Amino acid sequence: MVRVDGTSNGSLIQVRKLDKRYQRGSEEIHVLQGLNLDVEAGDFVAFMGPSGSGKTTLLNLLGGLDVPSAGTITVAGDEISALSAQKLTAWRARHVGFIFQMYNLIPVLTAFQNVELPLLLTKLSRAERRRHVETVLELVGLADRMQHYPRQLSGGQEQRVAIARAIVADPTFLLADEPTGDLDRRSADEIMELIDRLVNEHNKTVLMVTHDPRAAERAHAVLHLDKGVLIEAA
Amino acid sequence: MKYFALLWANLKRKKIRTTLTIGSFLIALMLFGVLAAVHAAFYQGIEVAGADRLVVINRVSLIQPLPLSYRERLLQLPGVKEVTHASWFGGVYQDERNFFPQFAIETESYRRMFPEFAISDGQWKAFEGDLQGCVVGAATARRYGFKPGDRIPIKGTIFQGMWEFNVRAIYTGTRQGDDETQFWFHKKYLEENGPDFFKGLVGWYTVRVGNPDQAGAVGKAIDARFANSSNETKTEPERAFAAAFVKQMGNIELLLLTIGGVVFFTLLLVTGNTMATSVRERTAELAVLKTVGYSDRFVLGLVLAESLLIALQGGLLGVLAAVGIAPGLSQAMPGMTFYLPTSSLVLGVVLTVLVGLAAGLVPAWSAMRLRVVDALRRV
Ligand SMILES: Nc1ncnc2c1ncn2[C@@H]1O[C@H](COP(=O)(O)OP(=O)(O)OP(=O)(O)O)[C@@H](O)[C@H]1O
Ligand SMILES: [Mg+2]
Numbered sequence: 001m002v003r004v005d006g007t008s009n010g011s012l013i014q015v016r017k018l019d020k021r022y023q024r025g026s027e028e029i030h031v032l033q034g035l036n037l038d039v040e041a042g043d044f045v046a047f048m049g050p051s052g053s054g055k056t057t058l059l060n061l062l063g064g065l066d067v068p069s070a071g072t073i074t075v076a077g078d079e080i081s082a083l084s085a086q087k088l089t090a091w092r093a094r095h096v097g098f099i100f101q102m103y104n105l106i107p108v109l110t111a112f113q114n115v116e117l118p119l120l121l122t123k124l125s126r127a128e129r130r131r132h133v134e135t136v137l138e139l140v141g142l143a144d145r146m147q148h149y150p151r152q153l154s155g156g157q158e159q160r161v162a163i164a165r166a167i168v169a170d171p172t173f174l175l176a177d178e179p180t181g182d183l184d185r186r187s188a189d190e191i192m193e194l195i196d197r198l199v200n201e202h203n204k205t206v207l208m209v210t211h212d213p214r215a216a217e218r219a220h221a222v223l224h225l226d227k228g229v230l231i232e233a234a
Numbered sequence: 235m236k237y238f239a240l241l242w243a244n245l246k247r248k249k250i251r252t253t254l255t256i257g258s259f260l261i262a263l264m265l266f267g268v269l270a271a272v273h274a275a276f277y278q279g280i281e282v283a284g285a286d287r288l289v290v291i292n293r294v295s296l297i298q299p300l301p302l303s304y305r306e307r308l309l310q311l312p313g314v315k316e317v318t319h320a321s322w323f324g325g326v327y328q329d330e331r332n333f334f335p336q337f338a339i340e341t342e343s344y345r346r347m348f349p350e351f352a353i354s355d356g357q358w359k360a361f362e363g364d365l366q367g368c369v370v371g372a373a374t375a376r377r378y379g380f381k382p383g384d385r386i387p388i389k390g391t392i393f394q395g396m397w398e399f400n401v402r403a404i405y406t407g408t409r410q411g412d413d414e415t416q417f418w419f420h421k422k423y424l425e426e427n428g429p430d431f432f433k434g435l436v437g438w439y440t441v442r443v444g445n446p447d448q449a450g451a452v453g454k455a456i457d458a459r460f461a462n463s464s465n466e467t468k469t470e471p472e473r474a475f476a477a478a479f480v481k482q483m484g485n486i487e488l489l490l491l492t493i494g495g496v497v498f499f500t501l502l503l504v505t506g507n508t509m510a511t512s513v514r515e516r517t518a519e520l521a522v523l524k525t526v527g528y529s530d531r532f533v534l535g536l537v538l539a540e541s542l543l544i545a546l547q548g549g550l551l552g553v554l555a556a557v558g559i560a561p562g563l564s565q566a567m568p569g570m571t572f573y574l575p576t577s578s579l580v581l582g583v584v585l586t587v588l589v590g591l592a593a594g595l596v597p598a599w600s601a602m603r604l605r606v607v608d609a610l611r612r613v
Contacts, residue, residue: 056611065525065606086529093527100610104522108243118526120236165526 002045002221004230006036012076012205013039013062013173019070020057031057033228034071039173039207044199046216047209048233049225055209056177058225062207063096063175064088076172093121097166099176103158105150111137111161112146118169136164139202140194156187163194173205174198180215192218237536244540248512252544255508259548259589260555262501263582267556269490270578271563274411275571276486284472286446287347288453290439293466297322299435300465305340308441311459313452315444318343321421321437325388325397327378334374336388337437338421347440350408357382357403365423367402373414373564373571375404393428410573440472498589505593509541513597520601521609530602537598538591545590546583553582 001008006016015037022029031054039045047055060066061073064080073081080091105114112133119129137143140160150158159179166174176195180188192215198204199220208219216222222233245252290308292298299321308317323336341362345353353361353369360382361367370380380386384401399419407414425433443452453469460467513520520533556574563572 060607063525089524089527089529092525098525102518104518104525104610106240106243106519106522108247109240113239113243117240117523120240121527126236 001038001040002043002223002232003038004036004223004232006038008038011038012041012043013037013207014074015062015071016074017071018058018061018068018073020054020061020066021069030228032061032068035229037223037230039205041205042199042203044195044206044218044220045208046219046222047207047225047230048211048216048222053225054228055225059175059177059207059209063098064092093118093169095172097169097171097174099159099162099166099174099179101178101181103150103155103162103182105158105161105165107150110147110149111142111153111164114150114161115164115168117165122169132168133164136168137161139167140164154187155183156190159183159187159191160194163191163198167198167202167204173207176206176208178209178211180210180212188212188215241536241539241543244512244536245543247516251508251512255505255544256548256551258501258504259545259586260552262497263549263552263586264555264559265497265552266494266582266585267553267574267578268559268563269494270582271556271560271572271574273486273490274573274575274578275563284348284350284442286443286449287472288441288443288449288456288469289472290441290456290467290469292438293457293468296438298465299432299437300439300467302434302436304436304439304460304465304467307459308439308456311452311455313443313445313448313455314441316343316347316442317439318347319421319436319439320344320418321424321432321435322392323388323390323419323424324392325390327386327388332378334371334377334415334417336417336419338424339418340436341420341422344418347442350412351405352408353403353405361402364400364402365420365426366398366400368399368417368419369403369405370401371414371416372404372406374417375401380404393424393432397427410575411571414571441469498585502589502593505541505545505589506596508544509537509594509597512540513537513601517604517609520604521606524604524606525610533604534598534602537601538594541594541598542587542590545586545593549583549586549590553579553586556582 003011008014015035018032018035018037019030020032022031035058047058049055057066061068064083068081071081072079075095078091080088083091106117109117115133115137116129119132124132134143134146137146140163142157142160142164145153145157145161150161153161163179179195180191183191195206195208196218199206208215210216223230224233290300290304292300302319305317305319308314318340320337320339323338325336326332327334345351345358351371357369361369368386374380380401382401382403386399386401388397388399390397405414421436441452441456443449449471453471456469457467523533523536524530553574557579560572560574
């Protein structure tokens with residue numbers, strides 16, 4: 001169950017009184033204002049909200065890419081808001097898979113090499129890495145495109161490579177920031193289909209930002225970011 | 235090593251730019267190598283000079299002779315183990331441009347004094363047995379095709395007339411940089427057939443001391459021994475003597491250092507700019523690496539390694555090119571031996587590494603400091 005009232009106990013992701021302020025010149029922007037959130041393993045949450053409401057900010061905080069101004073984020077018992085930058089990097093490698101709107105693949109690496117990147121940080125042998133990469137590329141339906149470079153792939157295919165990269169190290173949860181934002185309707189549907197399967201067949205936990213109601217429909221819960229806090233969709 | 239694919243792929247990103255930067259290193263290191271070879275050619279005499287040998291010349295100047303009688307007196311001084319002498323002949327073989335130094339030597343002791351010049355016993359015996367015989371350095375012999383048994387006419391300039399010599403021996407240097415261009419013949423031959431003005435005189439003496447640490451003291455003793463005589467002496471270590479000789483040609487070292495300094499500074503700017511551009515262009519990619527879990531230090535190392543790899547590829551090729559060019563220089567400028575001393579090879583590679591690292595430092599630092607959220611927001 002996804003909750004936003006801060007009363008749940010023992011959920012996978014637990015956010016309490018999260019505050020994020022940005023200083024822009026003399027002006028202070030109070031983006032997140034005491035936000036609470038609980039997400040359990042296997043949940044699929046969609047965040048919606050107008051541009052500038054702080055959706056990306058929230059994902060960055062949840063993924064340990066940025067640090068809160070106040071409040072706590074606890075994932076599987078680790079309070080990540082208390083970790084040093086160095087520890088946070090290691091934590092990200094183990095627990096988070098990122099999917100971006102612009103795919104963000106490395107253009108000079110093949111699909112295979114892009115997906116292998118997170119595994120290079122593990123102790124896996126070359127053969128084991130190969131097996132993992134082939135498995136996930138198969139899962140996203142790109143087994144025959146492994147040696148292709150990003151520019152030789154369509155946008156939808158690039159995003160599938162990016163998803164393969166996000167799941168290859170089997171992270172605790174996935175963060176997706178407008179994963180279909182740059183795709184046409186058909187490719188977008190395919191990507192959502194894939195994310196659906198990751199949740200329902202492979203038990204992944206997914207937190208996704210989207211502007212697309214069709215994409216949000218597939219989530220177990222849709223939360224609106226409004227004035228710095230989350231509200232459950234009616 | 236598993237990260238090598240990533241490193242290598244980055245170099246191939248902008249092939250032309252990478253190639254040009256590698257090319258800059260190639261040219262710079264090649265130039266460095268050639269300069270080092272030129273330096274070595276001028277200074278080889280100094281570098282290989284024996285530490286236990288002193289050169290005794292006339293205090294007035296190098297071209298003023300010393301009496302032959304000094305030999306016995308030198309030998310009597312404490313600390314002196316051996317004495318030999320030589321005289322500049324200054325002859326011309328066929329044409330003014332065919333320069334190689336000719337010395338009239340004291341046959342008995344000369345070979346023992348300069349063991350770095352290897353001569354077979356048989357050839358040396360043949361030389362000793364022929365008053366008109368001569369010994370030719372391997373480089374000069376190669377250049378004019380001299381073989382043992384050849385008869386060589388040399389036109390005297392100081393000692394007028396046509397002189398004829400029989401090639402009896404060829405010597406080779408045993409160390410890199412040994413001068414293989416000299417031509418030796420018997421002082422006795424000059425004494426018997428030369429003009430009266432040089433009878434009983436020699437150009438300079440070379441003295442071997444028993445203990446190299448006492449070379450300075452022995453040198454002072456020699457000069458003191460002949461002080462207030464009609465031929466006062468100036469004694470210097472062979473090394474200093476060779477250095478003074480080179481100084482007459484101007485300050486080559488300063489010139490080479492200046493050129494080398496400018497080249498490396500330019501190289502640093504060029505490479506630094508390349509790396510800075512390369513890092514700026516892929517801010518987002520570096521941010522993705524960090525997102526995925528690569529540490530700041532890894533990203534620092536990655537950029538430094540790229541810079542280093544570019545530098546090393548170009549640098550090693552450049553040094554190799556210089557090694558290949560050196561013999562060509564020797565051919566173009568006969569009379570000098572160009573080669574790249576091992577120490578210069580090592581220095582070239584060290585400089586390459588230093589420039590590579592220095593050029594990558596600032597871009598690598600900014601890549602390390604890059605914050606993921608800022609970088610991803612910018613794209
Ligand atoms: N580093 C920063 N410095 C200053 N202000 C920032 C910074 N990052 C974000 N902001 C501001 O915080 C607010 C929330 O930004 P955020 O990117 O989280 O919005 P968003 O909901 O993801 O918007 P969009 O739907 O357009 O992606 C915006 O007003 C933005 O300008
Ligand atoms: Mg956003």
